[in-house]
Amino acid sequence: xxxxxxxxxxxxxxxxxxxxxADWIQESIDDLQWLVDDMERLYFSPNTSGDSYATFLPxxxxxxxxxxxxxxxxxxxxxxxxxxxxxxxxxxxTRIARKQAEVESLKDAVSLPHSAHFPHDVLQANTEYxxxxxxxxxxxxxx
Amino acid sequence: MIFxxxxxxxxxxxxxxxxxxxxxxxxxxxxxxETRMAPGSIRRNTSPDHFSPGQRPVRRFLAQFEAKWxxxxxxxxxxxxxxxADIGWGGGSTHLALTNSHKEDVLFQYHMRVFTTQxxxxxxxxxxxxxxxxxxxxDVRRDLDIHEIRYSVGLKTTWKFDLPVFTLVTMSNSFxxxxxxxxxxxxxxxxxxxxxxxxxxxxxxAFAFRVRSLLPGWADQWSRLLDQIDRVLSADVSTRLVxxxxxxxxxxxxxxxxxxxxxxxxxxxxxxxxx
Numbered sequence: 477x478x479x480x481x482x483x484x485x486x487x488x489x490x491x492x493x494x495x496x497x498a499d500w501i502q503e504s505i506d507d508l509q510w511l512v513d514d515m516e517r518l519y520f521s522p523n524t525s526g527d528s529y530a531t532f533l534p535x536x537x538x539x540x541x542x543x544x545x546x547x548x549x550x551x552x553x554x555x556x557x558x559x560x561x562x563x564x565x566x567x568x569x570t571r572i573a574r575k576q577a578e579v580e581s582l583k584d585a586v587s588l589p590h591s592a593h594f595p596h597d598v599l600q601a602n603t604e605y606x607x608x609x610x611x612x613x614x615x616x617x618x619x
Numbered sequence: 620m621i622f623x624x625x626x627x628x629x630x631x632x633x634x635x636x637x638x639x640x641x642x643x644x645x646x647x648x649x650x651x652x653e654t655r656m657a658p659g660s661i662r663r664n665t666s667p668d669h670f671s672p673g674q675r676p677v678r679r680f681l682a683q684f685e686a687k688w689x690x691x692x693x694x695x696x697x698x699x700x701x702x703x704a705d706i707g708w709g710g711g712s713t714h715l716a717l718t719n720s721h722k723e724d725v726l727f728q729y730h731m732r733v734f735t736t737q738x739x740x741x742x743x744x745x746x747x748x749x750x751x752x753x754x755x756x757x758d759v760r761r762d763l764d765i766h767e768i769r770y771s772v773g774l775k776t777t778w779k780f781d782l783p784v785f786t787l788v789t790m791s792n793s794f795x796x797x798x799x800x801x802x803x804x805x806x807x808x809x810x811x812x813x814x815x816x817x818x819x820x821x822x823x824x825a826f827a828f829r830v831r832s833l834l835p836g837w838a839d840q841w842s843r844l845l846d847q848i849d850r851v852l853s854a855d856v857s858t859r860l861v862x863x864x865x866x867x868x869x870x871x872x873x874x875x876x877x878x879x880x881x882x883x884x885x886x887x888x889x890x891x892x893x894x
Contacts, residue, residue: 482756489753490848493765496749497734497841504731504837508830511729515823518725518778549817553824556813557831564838571845579852 480586487583491576498572501565508561512554519550639790640681646786647677647726647775677773680728684771684790687748688732727774727823729830733840734765736847737795755851763847768793768840770833776822785822787829796836803828 734749748767755761768791776785791797801808803825809815814828 486754486756490852493734493751493753493844493848497844500732500734501841507729507731511727515727519820519823546817546820549815550820550823553814553817553827557827557834560812560831561834564834568838568841568845571842575845575848582852 483586484583487579487586490579491583494572494576494579498569498576501568501572505561505565508558512558515554516550520547643681643773643788643790644674644677646788647680647773648674676726680726680771680773680788683728683730684769724775725778727776727826728771729826730769730771731833731837732767732769733796733837734844735768735793735795735840736763736765736844737793753848753851761851763851765844766793768795770796770837772826772829772833774822774826776820776826778819781819783819783822785825787822787825789829789833796833796840799832799835801828801832808832 732748748769750764750766753763753765755763771788771790773788773790774785777783787803789797789800801812809824809828812828812831814824814831817824
């Protein structure tokens with residue numbers, strides 16, 4: 477039989493791992509968004525001098541429609557990456573949240589007093605209190 | 620558009636850090652610095668002053684791959700390095716443009732970290748990373764060794780050439796998650812994930828393709844971790860559930876009995892129960 481002290485160390489450790497997992501998954505999503513935002517700033521900024529900013533198109537192909545098409549391709553490329561990551565992450569984060577709730581529940585259960593471990597503390601205190609107030613026959617049958 | 624890419628897949632066991640670093644620096648460093656490099660010279664002297672302006676950004680990339688991440692990590696390093704007269708730093712950004720002598724190049728980097736439980740796939744452990752051992756309470760055979768691994772992608776690309784020249788470096792300290800990466804030269808692999816080359820920004824598109832191709836392995840590592848945690852937890856959850864559902868009922872019944880003794884016939888709790 478596993479003793480409670482082992483479990484009281486084990487469950488928080490599992491929760492810690494799950495918390496880090498959720499944090500790191502979210503971190504990867506945030507970092508990717510940061511990267512894409514940064515690229516868009518670099519490539520979508522006004523490009524008057526041709527030296528200060530990145531451009532999609534050679535100067536001899538400069539045309540509003542061509543530039544718009546290039547921007548559209550750029551956005552779609554990264555949307556493909558972001559949406560894939562978000563789909564995968566959503567599944568993982570949902571699973572982690574479910575697992576966290578399960579482990580929290582188990583941890584709480586271990587933390588709660590039960591007949592095998594605290595009759596000499598809380599249970600006895602209750603017993604004494606109840607014994608002061610009631611006739612023994614009225615509560616002993618619940619034990 | 621004709622799209623060509625040269626590539627090499629290199630796997631090195633631990634103990635070859637100098638070689639790996641030199642390879643990465645030669646690929647992502649500024650071209651003007653190539654002639655200054657001697658094999659192994661960079662890792663033997665890691666002081667910031669030792670790095671040429673064209674190498675310092677690569678050192679930052681390597682640091683993000685190797686070292687511990689701070690809470691407020693700065694991808695491009697300390698303010699001391701940012702003060703370099705030769706480098707235009709993208710403050711708070713993921714890219715760094717070499718604006719003076721090497722202004723044709725821009726560098727980007729992206730990193731993901733993940734826990735793996737596959738110790739057999741771990742090729743190099745770094746001191747700045749999280750790792751640990753989860754002891755299963757009921758069965759040592761279910762114990763878990765957990766290691767942090769990283770996937771790092773660095774891109775150096777021109778942004779003024781009509782036909783771009785770019786270098787893409789993908790690093791990981793584990794083979795796990797790298798099994799099914801698509802090849803950059805395979806146009807059908809690009810089409811399959813809805814990524815298209817984009818004239819001057821084709822290097823950026825290749826970067827997107829590579830990050831996209833890492834995602835299934837990244838998710839798979841997390842999924843395996845959760846599977847393993849499930850396995851550890853399932854050891855004796857059923858017996859614990861039976862055991863620990865009982866105590867709250869005992870407390871509840873005691874409280875009911877106490878109330879009953881005061882205000883009502885035994886076994887009939889009143890509305891102010893529990894106060």
